[in-house]
Amino acid sequence: xxxxxxxxxxxxxxxxxxxxxxTVSGGSVSSRSYYWSWIxxxxxxxxxxxxxxxxxxxxxxxxxxxxxxxMSLDTSKNQFSLKLNSVSAADTAMYYCAREFSGYDDYxxxxxxxxxxx
Amino acid sequence: xxVLTQPPSVSGAPGQRVTISCTGSSSNIGAxxxxxxxxxxxxxxxxxxxxxxxxxxxxxxxxxxxxxxGTSASLVITGLxxxxxxxxxxxxxxxxLSPSRVFGTGTTVxxx
Numbered sequence: 651x652x653x654x655x656x657x658x659x660x661x662x663x664x665x666x667x668x669x670x671x672x673t674v675s676g677g678s679v680s681s682r683s684y685y686w687s688w689i690x691x692x693x694x695x696x697x698x699x700x701x702x703x704x705x706x707x708x709x710x711x712x713x714x715x716x717x718x719x720x721m722s723l724d725t726s727k728n729q730f731s732l733k734l735n736s737v738s739a740a741d742t743a744m745y746y747c748a749r750e751f752s753g754y755d756d757y758x759x760x761x762x763x764x765x766x767x768x
Numbered sequence: 769x770x771v772l773t774q775p776p777s778v779s780g781a782p783g784q785r786v787t788i789s790c791t792g793s794s795s796n797i798g799a800x801x802x803x804x805x806x807x808x809x810x811x812x813x814x815x816x817x818x819x820x821x822x823x824x825x826x827x828x829x830x831x832x833x834x835x836x837x838g839t840s841a842s843l844v845i846t847g848l849x850x851x852x853x854x855x856x857x858x859x860x861x862x863x864x865l866s867p868s869r870v871f872g873t874g875t876t877v878x879x880x
Contacts, residue, residue: 689814689871696770696874697806697814697857713865746813753861753869754804756825758813 652676654747654759662741662766668734672747672759679723679730680705685750686730688721690743691761698743702750703730737766771796771862772872779878780848788875790841790858796870798839801861805834805843808855817856818843845877853879 658670672686679686688700701711703721711719720733734741742765748755773791780786790803797803802821806814816825818834821841831847841860845852858872 687869697859697871699859699869699871702869710866710868712868752819753802754816754819754859755806755814756816756819758815761813 652749652757654749654757656745656747656759656762658745658762658764660763660765662737662764663768664738664766665736668732668737668741668764668766670732670745670747670762670764671729672731674728674730674749677749677757678725679728680725683751685710686723687748687750687755688732689746689748689755690741691746692740692743700732700734700745739766742766770873771864771870772858772860774856774858774872774875776873777876777878779880780845781880782848782850784848785844785846786848786877787845788843788856788858788877790843790860790872792839792841792860792862794839795864796839796860796862797836797841799861799863801863803834803836803841804859805832806857806859808857814857848877848879850879853877 653675655673662668685702687702703709718735744761746761747759749757805818807817808814821836834843856875862870
């Protein structure tokens, strides 16, 4: 059974960098069959796709976040990561990592809440 | 701002049929991209409900069905049950800039 678990600081100051890691078990981030995604959800609002990374480190980012976003893979730890710089209160959200297969997310992490506040 | 529009809420009595629409455009659903549907209960991660516009993953009850036509898609719950009360999101790809995934605005289903 594939499981994903997000980790990272729950509080980030405005203008700083938000960094999150997703640890995958029961599957491999080196697999050519899947993309590894990030999705976020501001409190009380809808879902927003952030982007994904592929096993060869090719990425596809949401155009609205692209200038601030970096994703990476660590195959030795079976993890993938997200860095979003110059954050503001608008980046406060529940952040989910997920496995994407053929355009849909079949496994999701439980999510981690990140609050941007001084 | 989402490019896929859903009604904010729909409601129905137990046993009734409810339909959730997902309206897009020629750059997403109308371009032929598949539509997915997710179900989300409060405080939990979304769960895949429909993929490939009309396919149910193993374990999803057959009272959930979906279709796509033109620039829109629909999710139908036939025989609404109390445990179906949740938020529902459609999702597709949009090719207007670089192909990127987009979610719908979300619909809350209330069982009366």
